[in-house]
Amino acid sequence: xxxxxxxxxxxxxxxxxxxxxxxxxxxxxxxxxxxxxxxxxxxxxxxxxxxxxxxxxxxxxxxxxxxxxxxxxxxxxxxxxxxxxxxxxxxxxxxxxxxxxxxxxxxxxxxxxxxxxxxxxxxxxxxxxxxxxxxxxxxxxxxxxxxxxxxxxxxxxxxxxxxxxxxxxxxxxxxxxxxxxxxxxxxxxxxxxxxxxxxxxxxxxxxxxxxxxxxxxxxxxxxxxxxxxxxxxxxxxxxxxxxxxxxxxxxxxxxxxxxxxxxxxxxxxxxxxxxxxxxxxxxxxxxxxxxx
Amino acid sequence: xxxxxxxxxxxxxxxxxxxxxxxxxxxxxxxxxxxxxxxxxxxxxxxxxxxxxxxxxxxxxxxxxxxxxxxxxxxxxxxxxxxxxxxxxxxxxxxxxxxxxxxxxxxxxxxxxxxxxxxxxxxxxxxxxxxxxxxxxxxxxxxxxxxxxxxxxxxxxxxxxxxxxxxxxxxxxxxxxxxxxxxxxxxxxxxxxxxxxxxxxxxxxxxxxxxxxxxxxxxxxxxxxxxxxxxxxxxxxxxxxxxxxxxxxxxxxxxxxxxxxxxxxxxxxxxxxxxxxxxxxxxxxxxxxxxxxxxxxxxxxxxxxxxxxxxxxxxxxxxxxxxxxxxxxxxxxxxxxxxxxxxxxxxxxxxxxxxxxxxxxxxxxxxxxxxxxxxxxxxxxxxxxxxxxx
Ligand SMILES: Nc1ncnc2c1ncn2[C@@H]1O[C@H](COP(=O)(O)OP(=O)(O)OP(=O)(O)O)[C@@H](O)[C@H]1O
Ligand SMILES: [Mg+2]
Numbered sequence: 001x002x003x004x005x006x007x008x009x010x011x012x013x014x015x016x017x018x019x020x021x022x023x024x025x026x027x028x029x030x031x032x033x034x035x036x037x038x039x040x041x042x043x044x045x046x047x048x049x050x051x052x053x054x055x056x057x058x059x060x061x062x063x064x065x066x067x068x069x070x071x072x073x074x075x076x077x078x079x080x081x082x083x084x085x086x087x088x089x090x091x092x093x094x095x096x097x098x099x100x101x102x103x104x105x106x107x108x109x110x111x112x113x114x115x116x117x118x119x120x121x122x123x124x125x126x127x128x129x130x131x132x133x134x135x136x137x138x139x140x141x142x143x144x145x146x147x148x149x150x151x152x153x154x155x156x157x158x159x160x161x162x163x164x165x166x167x168x169x170x171x172x173x174x175x176x177x178x179x180x181x182x183x184x185x186x187x188x189x190x191x192x193x194x195x196x197x198x199x200x201x202x203x204x205x206x207x208x209x210x211x212x213x214x215x216x217x218x219x220x221x222x223x224x225x226x227x228x229x230x231x232x233x234x235x236x237x238x239x240x241x242x243x244x245x246x247x248x249x250x251x252x253x254x255x256x257x258x259x260x261x262x263x264x265x266x267x268x269x270x271x272x273x274x275x276x277x278x279x280x281x282x283x284x285x286x287x288x289x290x291x292x
Numbered sequence: 293x294x295x296x297x298x299x300x301x302x303x304x305x306x307x308x309x310x311x312x313x314x315x316x317x318x319x320x321x322x323x324x325x326x327x328x329x330x331x332x333x334x335x336x337x338x339x340x341x342x343x344x345x346x347x348x349x350x351x352x353x354x355x356x357x358x359x360x361x362x363x364x365x366x367x368x369x370x371x372x373x374x375x376x377x378x379x380x381x382x383x384x385x386x387x388x389x390x391x392x393x394x395x396x397x398x399x400x401x402x403x404x405x406x407x408x409x410x411x412x413x414x415x416x417x418x419x420x421x422x423x424x425x426x427x428x429x430x431x432x433x434x435x436x437x438x439x440x441x442x443x444x445x446x447x448x449x450x451x452x453x454x455x456x457x458x459x460x461x462x463x464x465x466x467x468x469x470x471x472x473x474x475x476x477x478x479x480x481x482x483x484x485x486x487x488x489x490x491x492x493x494x495x496x497x498x499x500x501x502x503x504x505x506x507x508x509x510x511x512x513x514x515x516x517x518x519x520x521x522x523x524x525x526x527x528x529x530x531x532x533x534x535x536x537x538x539x540x541x542x543x544x545x546x547x548x549x550x551x552x553x554x555x556x557x558x559x560x561x562x563x564x565x566x567x568x569x570x571x572x573x574x575x576x577x578x579x580x581x582x583x584x585x586x587x588x589x590x591x592x593x594x595x596x597x598x599x600x601x602x603x604x605x606x607x608x609x610x611x612x613x614x615x616x617x618x619x620x621x622x623x624x625x626x627x628x629x630x631x632x633x634x635x636x637x638x639x640x641x642x643x644x645x646x647x648x649x650x651x652x653x654x655x656x657x658x659x660x661x662x663x664x665x666x667x668x669x670x671x672x673x674x675x676x677x678x679x680x681x682x
Contacts, residue, residue: 195352196385198372200399200450214389
């Protein structure tokens with residue numbers, strides 16, 4: 001299997017070295033025009049100053065970054081990181097067993113149906129779904145009413161406009177991005193290896209820890225990145241569910257550009273990108289080590 | 293008397309069938325006693341329940357009914373990871389994310405053996421299977437035969453009371469397979485561990501095992517040493533599955549102790565042969581199982597030559613043979629002759645039955661050769677032929 005895959009890979013690489021660059025040309029031009037160029041512009045702007053009537057003027061300065069890393073913005077950046085981290089961990093704790101549960105269903109129909117249900121929310125616009133979440137979490141919302149009628153709580157909970165609400169909204173929105181890559185590795189997992197581990201004296205926990213988790217780690221890491229990075233830049237969810245109490249970097253960037261403070265908005269954007277890069281570098285450093 | 297290592301008592305295993313109301317019996321009332329230090333082979337065609345038997349001994353499946361005892365201890369409530377058995381799986385099941393050494397160390401670590409000690413013992417085990425220089429490779433960087441050795445080392449390093457091997461040589465090419473057969477048998481001898489070896493290759497079972505259980509359709513048909521299984525099969529299936537056999541239909545004409553006489557259709561002489569079961573009644577239709585290499589031919593006219601070069605008149609030879617009451621002698625016509633090097637295979641027509649005969653080629657070819665169409669005397673010892681129930 002692996003050998004065949006290698007042979008295929010070699011062929012693909014050979015084909016790539018021949019006329020490959022011509023095929024990559026349109027895509028490259030697109031990326032240069034709409035990604036690299038704006039990025040460079042943004043990086044430059046982030047070092048410029050705001051002039052009269054919100055114009056962008058010289059001289060170059062690092063004042064914007066000093067501002068971003070000042071006591072005014074740093075707590076929000078920190079909030080963004082921990083909210084994203086907690087969201088990702090919850091997605092992992094929910095998504096990992098879920099993906100395994102789905103992948104171990106015997107009937108193919110059951111597996112496909114379950115996957116379909118996982119991605120079903122994508123059929124509705126994200127903003128609409130987040131508004132729906134607002135009505136679920138509101139003081140007179142569905143959740144409070146259910147909990148009240150069940151007698152679990154006596155007074156309605158203040159759920160909306162808290163970090164908790166943002167996390168719930170983000171988990172709801174990004175869970176499929178955790179489930180799908182884990183499912184892909186779980187589906188290929190060979191349960192005979194667990195039998196072999198048991199045979200060699202491993203109990204079920206040891207088998208999970210030493211065999212199942214290491215072999216599904218690539219899916220976990222992919223899911224982690226696919227959830228963590230968009231969460232860092234989230235802005236609709238904290239806007240609608242976090243209210244004024246919970247801001248994330250996305251909201252800051254949004255408000256800076258709304259106020260036409262392009263230099264500071266750019267500096268915030270570049271900072272966000274730096275955080276994402278750090279996450280990716282950690283992945284490259286630790287995540288790819290297993291796959292020699 | 294060696295002790296019983298594995299005691300299987302009336303094991304039945306049923307799986308849910310295609311429809312909900314029917315069950316499928318993969319193992320059907322199997323009772324076996326496997327002795328300490330024995331090399332025991334489970335032999336049978338694909339799907340006869342061999343793997344299921346092993347999985348029950350290892351603890352991956354529970355019998356629907358029946359008891360499994362290891363060294364006299366009931367295994368009913370013992371999970372796989374606490375059973376003193378280890379398995380070499382049909383497709384090895386090596387851990388792909390671990391190196392060869394880590395694979396072999398895994399079982400020791402689970403026992404709580406210290407890292408250094410585990411690593412030393414794993415090295416020893418790899419030495420034993422002659423793979424020391426591969427310790428740092430990943431399983432996928434090994435050939436099939438090397439992977440097989442790692443699987444073996446991984447199980448043996450635990451020093452189990454019983455080692456279960458599920459067609460471990462199935463994926464190897466013929467030459468490697470023969471080598472590994474010898475090595476495995478030697479290793480088993482050396483370690484004194486009880487081996488239960490599953491195979492569907494009768495030759496493999498015959499050459500390696502101390503005893504063989506022949507299975508079909510979830511049942512054990514016969515248990516015995518390779519010689520017993522080969523020479524005295526107790527059923528048509530066993531005779532057919534192991535070695536080459538020609539079956540001749542006939543009627544029981546009489547019996548005396550272990551022997552019986554069978555009237556073959558179209559053959560005047562009654563055939564004397566050993567009875568596979570004592571409860572075969574007279575006039576019952578039976579089948580006579582004949583092994584090609586147990587039959588001899590000599591010409592009706594002319595001389596009979598012996599391997600030492602001497603010779604006799606055919607008629608005198610015949611008279612001498614017939615003095616022995618255990619010799620069956622009939623006349624036949626050679627239908628075809630196939631020279632296959634060490635042997636020649638003849639098809640001889642005897643009263644309308646085709647009997648396959650294998651004659652060793654000694655001396656000059658002309659000494660022992662018969663031509664198609666030639667009339668020959670066909671004879672064999674009553675002991676070498678079995679009367680089986682139809
Ligand atoms: N989990 C299961 N569910 C249902 N049927 C099963 C299950 N496991 C085995 N069987 C059936 O039981 C029978 C015996 O299977 P088993 O794997 O023991 O055969 P085997 O003798 O090992 O064959 P092979 O030589 O092909 O490996 C087969 O008909 C198989 O389809
Ligand atoms: Mg099998």
